[in-house]
Amino acid sequence: MKYLIAGLGNIGPEYHETRHNIGFMVVDALAKYHEASFSFEKLAYTSEFKQKGRAIYLIKPTTYMNLSGKAVNYWLQQYKVPVENLLVIVDDLALPFGKMRLRPSGSSAGHNGLKDIEAVLGTQQYARLRFGIGNNYPKGRQADYVLSKFNAEEMAEMPLLLQRAQDIVLSFCTVGITPTMNQYNQ
Template identity: 65%
Template structure:
C-alpha cells in the first residue's frame, strides 16, 4: 500500500512558522520523530518512509500554496497513488487553534490551496487533515493573519498538536480513515 501525504505551505524562511505553513510543520515534525529526510525534487521537497508494511511518500510543494495541485498531481502520477490514498494537510480558519479534523472529502471552503487541488484533480473527493488555526483577525485581514507567525502562546502549545497530527497521518495510512476519524476528530 502506497500513500502520498502532502503538507501545504509556502517556501522561504519568511514563511517558516506562519499559520499557512502548518502542513510543512506537521511533516517536519514527523520527519524529526521518525528519522527521514526531505530532499529537493521536481516541484516539491520529497521524503519516503516505510512503516508497518506501508510506503509513505511525503511532499512539501515548492509551488507556493495557491498552486499546490500541480505538485500533488505530479507525485500522484509519479508514484501511482489513487486519490483515496492521498492525504492533504492544511490550515483551517474555521476551526479553533489546535483543533484537528480528518475527512474523506470536502469543499475548498475558500482556501486557495484546496481550490487549486480541486481544480487540478477535478474533484473534491480526496482526504484532508484540517489543522485549526483560529480566526482572530479583523475583517479583511485574513491574508495578513495566515501569513503571520503563530503567537508565543500558540508556539508553546503547538508541539502536542503537531504530534497528534502526525499520529493521525500514520493512523490514516495504517488503520484507515474511519479509524482516524473515530479516534482523533475532536
C-alpha cells in the first residue's frame, strides 16, 4: 500500500519555522526520524520511507501554499496513490496552539492551500490533519500572524507536538483513519 503525506508550507528561509509552515515541520520530523532525506523534484521536495510494509511518500510543495493542489495532484499520479491514501497537513487558526484534529474530508475552512487542493482534485474527500496554531493576533493582522515565527514558549513544546503529529500520520497509514481519529482527536 502507498500513502502520500503532503505537508503544506512556503519555501524560502524567510518562512522557516513560521506558523504557516507547520506542515513542512511535521514531514521534516517524519523524514528525520526515519533517516530519509528530501530531494528536489518536480513541484516539490520529496522523500520516502517504509513502515510496516507500506510505502510512505512525503512531499513539501514548492508551489507556495496557495498553489499546493498542482504539486499534490502531480505526486498522487506519479506515485499512483489513491486519493483515500492522501493526508494533507496544514496549520489551523481555529484550533488552539498544539491541538490537532484529523478528518477524513471537509471544507477548506478558508485555508488557501486546502482550497487549491480541492479545486485541482475536484473533491473535498481527502484526509487532512489540522495543526492548531492559535489565533492570538489583532483584527486584520491574520496574514502577519500566520507568517510569523512561533514564540519561545511554543517552540519549547514543539518536539512533543511534532512527535504526536508523527504518531497520527503513522497511525493513519498503518491502522486507518477511523481508529486514528478515535485515538488522537481530543
